[in-house]
Amino acid sequence: MSTPSLLILPGDGIGPEGMGEVTKVIDWFGAKRDMPFDVSEDLVGGAAYDAHGTPLHDDTMAKAQEVDAVLLGAVGGPKYDNLDFSVKPERGLLRLRKEMDLFANLRPAQCFDALADFSSLKRDVVAGLDIMIVRELTSGVYFGEPRGIFEEGNERVGINTQRYTESEIARVARSAFELAMRRNKKVCSMEKANVMESGILWREVVTEVAKDYPEVELSHMYADAGVMQLCRWPKQFDVILTDNLFGDLLSDAAAMLTGSLGMLPSASLGAPMANGRPKALYEPVHGSAPDIAGQGKANPIACTLSFAMALRYSFDKGDEATRLEKAVEQVLADGKRTADLLGEEGVQPVSTSEMGDAIIAAL
Amino acid sequence: MSTPSLLILPGDGIGPEGMGEVTKVIDWFGAKRDMPFDVSEDLVGGAAYDAHGTPLHDDTMAKAQEVDAVLLGAVGGPKYDNLDFSVKPERGLLRLRKEMDLFANLRPAQCFDALADFSSLKRDVVAGLDIMIVRELTSGVYFGEPRGIFEEGNERVGINTQRYTESEIARVARSAFELAMRRNKKVCSMEKANVMESGILWREVVTEVAKDYPEVELSHMYADAGVMQLCRWPKQFDVILTDNLFGDLLSDAAAMLTGSLGMLPSASLGAPMANGRPKALYEPVHGSAPDIAGQGKANPIACTLSFAMALRYSFDKGDEATRLEKAVEQVLADGKRTADLLGEEGVQPVSTSEMGDAIIAAL
Ligand SMILES: CC(C)[C@H](C(=O)O)[C@@H](O)C(=O)O
Ligand SMILES: CC(C)[C@H](C(=O)O)[C@@H](O)C(=O)O
Numbered sequence: 087m088s089t090p091s092l093l094i095l096p097g098d099g100i101g102p103e104g105m106g107e108v109t110k111v112i113d114w115f116g117a118k119r120d121m122p123f124d125v126s127e128d129l130v131g132g133a134a135y136d137a138h139g140t141p142l143h144d145d146t147m148a149k150a151q152e153v154d155a156v157l158l159g160a161v162g163g164p165k166y167d168n169l170d171f172s173v174k175p176e177r178g179l180l181r182l183r184k185e186m187d188l189f190a191n192l193r194p195a196q197c198f199d200a201l202a203d204f205s206s207l208k209r210d211v212v213a214g215l216d217i218m219i220v221r222e223l224t225s226g227v228y229f230g231e232p233r234g235i236f237e238e239g240n241e242r243v244g245i246n247t248q249r250y251t252e253s254e255i256a257r258v259a260r261s262a263f264e265l266a267m268r269r270n271k272k273v274c275s276m277e278k279a280n281v282m283e284s285g286i287l288w289r290e291v292v293t294e295v296a297k298d299y300p301e302v303e304l305s306h307m308y309a310d311a312g313v314m315q316l317c318r319w320p321k322q323f324d325v326i327l328t329d330n331l332f333g334d335l336l337s338d339a340a341a342m343l344t345g346s347l348g349m350l351p352s353a354s355l356g357a358p359m360a361n362g363r364p365k366a367l368y369e370p371v372h373g374s375a376p377d378i379a380g381q382g383k384a385n386p387i388a389c390t391l392s393f394a395m396a397l398r399y400s401f402d403k404g405d406e407a408t409r410l411e412k413a414v415e416q417v418l419a420d421g422k423r424t425a426d427l428l429g430e431e432g433v434q435p436v437s438t439s440e441m442g443d444a445i446i447a448a449l
Numbered sequence: 450m451s452t453p454s455l456l457i458l459p460g461d462g463i464g465p466e467g468m469g470e471v472t473k474v475i476d477w478f479g480a481k482r483d484m485p486f487d488v489s490e491d492l493v494g495g496a497a498y499d500a501h502g503t504p505l506h507d508d509t510m511a512k513a514q515e516v517d518a519v520l521l522g523a524v525g526g527p528k529y530d531n532l533d534f535s536v537k538p539e540r541g542l543l544r545l546r547k548e549m550d551l552f553a554n555l556r557p558a559q560c561f562d563a564l565a566d567f568s569s570l571k572r573d574v575v576a577g578l579d580i581m582i583v584r585e586l587t588s589g590v591y592f593g594e595p596r597g598i599f600e601e602g603n604e605r606v607g608i609n610t611q612r613y614t615e616s617e618i619a620r621v622a623r624s625a626f627e628l629a630m631r632r633n634k635k636v637c638s639m640e641k642a643n644v645m646e647s648g649i650l651w652r653e654v655v656t657e658v659a660k661d662y663p664e665v666e667l668s669h670m671y672a673d674a675g676v677m678q679l680c681r682w683p684k685q686f687d688v689i690l691t692d693n694l695f696g697d698l699l700s701d702a703a704a705m706l707t708g709s710l711g712m713l714p715s716a717s718l719g720a721p722m723a724n725g726r727p728k729a730l731y732e733p734v735h736g737s738a739p740d741i742a743g744q745g746k747a748n749p750i751a752c753t754l755s756f757a758m759a760l761r762y763s764f765d766k767g768d769e770a771t772r773l774e775k776a777v778e779q780v781l782a783d784g785k786r787t788a789d790l791l792g793e794e795g796v797q798p799v800s801t802s803e804m805g806d807a808i809i810a811a812l
Contacts, residue, residue, distance in 0.1 A: 180644070207571070207680075208569060211569045227590075227611060227644075233645075238614065242614070242615050244647030245593075245612050246611040246645045246647045248590060248608065249606060251604055252604040252605050281543070281591055282607075283596055283608065284598075284608060285607070287605060313676065313698045313701055313705075314704070314705040314710075317569060317570075317680065317706055341677070342676075342681055
């Protein structure tokens with residue numbers, strides 16, 4: 087195979103700082119593990135808007151379709167809050183998800199042992215936690231039509247549409263069951279089938295797909311009960327399967343619970359390309375954190391672990407992914423903390439680049 | 450004024466047990482505080498389905514429209530899981546909400562001091578917590594049209610519609626600001642204006658309504674960030690204002706965080722009736738808990754405190770409401786615990802009716 091290609095889209099806020107450290111890691115893998123990558127970089131979000139008046143230039147979109155994997159930092163910031171909806175930074179990210187058809191968003195919610203005390207939850211509730219949320223990412227209320235703000239009588243009405251076809255549900259369900267097979271063989275599917283017909287169809291299709299995975303134990307939960315159970319005893323879950331909007335809230339809740347928010351990566355995967363690799367975009371779960379941007383305070387670990395997910399899911403290098411994950415754990419166990427992780431007695435924060443260097447050293 | 454009227458709808462699961470204790474409390478207020486109520490009782494949910502083949506009989510609906518306040522227990526249970534969507538127990542509750550036009554759902558998330566250790570969160574994160582979630586209850590994706598499961602090409606598609614008019618948003622926003630004026634004068638409004646046009650309209654209208662309440666500090670948060678912040682540091686909030694679906698998840702998350710789930714009441718309020726009282730329905734936040742139903746294990750406190758909310762919001766008896774709330778606190782401080790609250794060393798559970806009797810004694 088030819089050298090695999092990566093497109094880096096640092097985006098806004100702390101995105102560029104995080105991705106800067108990832109570039110070091112990529113270089114390390116090229117130099118020390120004989121795994122060169124063909125890396126290019128481009129703009130997304132507010133940065134793209136500033137340069138081109140659009141949060142994602144068509145050329146960038148085309149490049150994203152060509153490469154083996156996209157690594158994205160973060161998008162958004164107060165500077166862009168008053169832009170028209172159609173050119174907000176988020177639209178760039180949403181366009182990538184939609185046009186690359188990245189239907190399966192994998193969000194591991196893991197609690198790093200060294201960080202369990204950062205959780206607002208009690209240590210025994212979160213220590214050792216390792217769940218995987220599979221969120222549908224290209225449909226539902228995020229993209230359904232009709233949508234917009236319309237005149238009706240003498241007032242306006244805001245409309246969005248939740249829409250799921252059977253095949254959209256089936257393909258993301260299949261991703262969840264495949265993952266469960268390599269984990270603890272449990273899938274909990276969440277919707278509001280007691281209130282929404284789209285949830286009824288969701289439940290039906292997931293139940294049907296489950297028949298192909300007799301070893302996997304399937305359960306169903308209403309999404310409101312789901313968020314409760316996540317807060318109460320998250321370790322009851324292995325893989326959680328849910329739609330785009332519920333997944334947005336549930337995965338953020340799960341991420342926050344771990345106390346490891348600045349550490350959590352995500353993978354968004356689509357169908358296999360001609361070379362067998364899935365269309366793929368990797369990004370941290372955290373946002374652009376404009377308040378600390380440009381100050382060397384950002385935690386580059388979520389971006390780094392997103393690259394580890396790329397090694398695993400795009401390049402079939404599970405061992406190398408584990409190597410990188412172990413290096414990160416090592417650095418945390420050694421007591422290295424970026425500013426988002428202060429609180430322990432006598433700990434001085436390291437900067438973004440010091441953290442990146444420590445990871446390289448641990449590798 | 451004539452004797453105020455109450456319609457009790459015990460519903461399913463532990464609903465009847467909880468409401469049984471409330472009846473004792475109502476009688477106590479009649480006998481000892483010279484506050485008689487004209488009480489009638491009827492069926493809702495699965496219980497109504499069993500009797501009439503519908504989760505809410507038209508006669509019951511008519512009665513609910515006439516009385517000064519409805520007290521509801523809970524609906525639902527596995528027995529009804531395979532019923533057609535249109536006759537599921539939940540439809541009875543949703544019909545009440547919709548036809549009584551109970552647009553403002555008030556859900557206090559309070560942590561009872563004596564119970565702070567039951568939370569999965571650290572004590573300092575939740576002790577003393579007292580926030581109020583105002584959830585829109587008659588519109589949004591719960592009721593929007595079109596909805597259903599349709600054929601499209603050679604597959605089915607599940608559709609629901611999120612719909613909010615300006616006036617629907619404005620009236621519930623007004624409820625939130627009014628409440629904030631009597632509390633800590635902060636409202637945080639939550640939506641997904643970065644993704645949904647209905648969220649943009651929501652934010653715009655709430656901002657407009659806020660102008661009538663210059664003393665109240667208004668902030669906006671995306672709902673995913675909102676659930677994160679609830680998990681991280683819930684005490685930052687006073688009143689949270691949100692839509693029907695986000696409110697479903699956010700209020701359940703908040704309730705679970707307090708560790709006091711079996712204790713939390715809610716009020717659903719509509720427009721004033723001819724006698725000046727708002728249309729109103731009061732119910733616990735918890736569900737029907739079919740697994741423990743009929744065993745005397747249910748905690749009747751959420752139902753009891755729902756009646757306290759009725760005293761405050763329907764009958765303008767804030768002092769009497771406080772009296773009842775203090776009695777509940779007293780009983781908890783004395784160490785009385787129903788089975789949902791075990792875990793402390795050497796504590797024996799009291800039954801549902803023992804808890805009810807203890808509350809009466811404390812009154
Ligand atoms: C930035 C925003 C559009 C996005 C979403 O809502 O999906 C984010 O919250 C996420 O979860 O990736
Ligand atoms: C029972 C169900 C229909 C209801 C809802 O989704 O609103 C419940 O979860 C609630 O929050 O009151």
